[in-house]
Amino acid sequence: MSGPRLRKLASSDLIKGIDAINPVIGAFIAQGLAVCLDSHSHMNGVELKVKGDFSEAFEVYWDKPNDLVKLGWANLKVASEHGACAVAVLLIRKLTRFTVIETACNGTGIDYWLGYRSNLPFQRKARLEVSGIHKGTTGTVNARVAQKLNQTQQSAGLLPAYVVVVEFSKPESKVIKRK
DSSP: OOOOOEEEEEEHHHHHHHHBHHHHOOOOHHHHHHHHHHHHOOOOOOEEEEEESEEEEEEEEEOOOOHHHHHHTHHHHHHHHHHHHHHHHHHHHSSSEEEEEHHHHHHSSSSSEEEEESSOOOOOOEEEEEESSSSSHHHHHHHHHHHHHHHHHGOSSSOOEEEEEEEETTTTTEEEEEE
């Protein structure tokens, strides 16, 4: 007998576009995600465990990358950073009432500005910093979370910040909310 059905994270949602993640950017980061998961021989529907301020698991679905896509993403460090953005965009929408509304500028210590999904015109309500690790340990993930939490101080103020670190070999994600 199987357990309860997990919620899904599907890269196809990114390819269609989600708010400030237009279809071109969505397809780009979805490829990074696909290459990372494929490089670890994960199968579609692999379980992604979420730890930190949220405790949940999701099934992840993506389009299998062909050889040309793999060549374009041969730098797995770069693929991990963009693939982590794909996971973070999807996770934030599932775990919170926020969505990505704008890419942040350099010097802010974050990657994205978040807003409420149903609040048009969008207004900045939270911040998002993302990092990807192709293969690491729990210690590596925790150290990266601490580094990224410190980095968000550059734009500290009244808005909370979410830090999402994704490790692809297990795969798992740690999501922390800084008030």
